[in-house]
Amino acid sequence: MKVIEILEEAAKRVHKNVKHLAGTKESGTDHGVGAGGDISRRIDIVAEKTVLDYLREINFECTVFGEECGMVELSPNPKGFVIMDAIDGSTNAVRGLPFYCCSLAFTPEDRLGSVTDGVVMDLHNGDLYSASKGKGAYMNGKKIQVHKEKPVYFVVGVDISGISSDALPRLAPILAASNHVRHFGAVALELAIFARGLVDVFVDLRRKLRITDIAAGYLIALEAGGYVVDENYMPLDSNLSYDKRISFIAAANKETLAETMRKLGLPNNA
Template identity: 30%
Template sequence: MAELTSVLKSSSSDEEILFALRQGAGIAQAVASTITDWSFSGAVSGQYRADLSVNDAVLGAFSGFGCGVLSEESGATGVVPTSPSELGEGLVIVVDPIDGSTNASRGIPWYATALCAVDQHGPRVAVVAQLCAPHVEYVAIRGKGAWRNGLALTAHSERPMAESVIGVSGPPPALRPWWQFRALGSAALDLCLVAEGALDGYLDCDTHGVWDYLASLLICQEAGVHIADAFGRDLCHFGHSERRTPVAARGKENLQALCDLRTASS
């Protein structure tokens, strides 16, 4: 097992960074398992008190690592530049403490913590850890692969759109060229289903913050899935108020079809 140094930076090994992210995910799971109060915080629309509890615990775990953190719930902590290209030797960990909070508040077992370490070249190491049973863990390391519970994720062949099952977020368009769709309520986990081949694609019919999808973006890419913003924007950024429209598919043809569908409905 890798030992964790006191400071994480771009020269840290992938194993050290993964160790840190897993430590954060484990703390998130431990805190989430004790939460009984799923009331709204009252500070931000749609934010639950539980989001803040898990966020505080995860940021506390990362506080000694000397890297920047960009969290959905608390914004930027430490050095977080405008874009990854400005990081130099630094690292930023992008954090979604609970992706799928509303599912959790209703007892729907489909929510996760999503963590992605970013260096000057983009997403480097990612962990998406389900916060409820069966506690599935997805991991990716740039250039080395992606795994589900330790088993390697590999590329799946592209099905015709008419035979595909597509994950969606938000109301789907009236034109639905796929066979079936699923609206499951956690972008991070939904995209991981594309990476493992359970879904054939993903269409964001709304918009998302970078924390919702960045960890899953790396997992998808390392599993051979094509992923892009429907409007051609860079998906890896550090703008807390910025939103993107991630779309994913097993093949380029279906990716383009889903992007065209999304832009036509905007």
């Protein structure tokens, strides 16, 4: 099997195993603090176990870099890393809000920038987003791309959840200039719908995102023709570390990216 097919099958199994849990009291039971630093919920544990069990079943030679489970070596000679956020949007999943996903990515090296394959499964409705480096982005097998034309409504995604008081004023210009601001609570899925052309800009300057949150969605957004950079107008990259925190700006074209960076008072090399 191709790597992308392995990730897709793992995500489909997660969907099958957790869809009955979302919104239930059982889904939110406390299972201690995970490797990423947040409380692991029952639905997170079931989802991660599903992925790990499947990778073991097919003897996929890799090391799993998981948000809850930490580093799990599945082979003495791994061919790379599976970057796993088995439930992105755990709060939504536990409360029954219909916006949460499974995010899986593969990299042959210990780098975010080396990701070659990514899958984001919308665990509410079963939509499957996927991308392999250099081969485009897809939703349910149909090629997708970011919104290239002038939209009827210019939609800006902005994550301010838990933002620090000193970072919030930086967002004031873009918030004031945007009549249609959205945030749904699962960054991987938000990058997927950005890749699909439903959102024109997405901004997260909180310095809170982990690599597990963004690895798959980042590749899907790039392969759909989007531009995704950090606060210094550089491509996102990092070694696979639980201490690393990321901010980013995603835009559908260079002009929109340049204008967004200008409004945010950030470097603009476009």
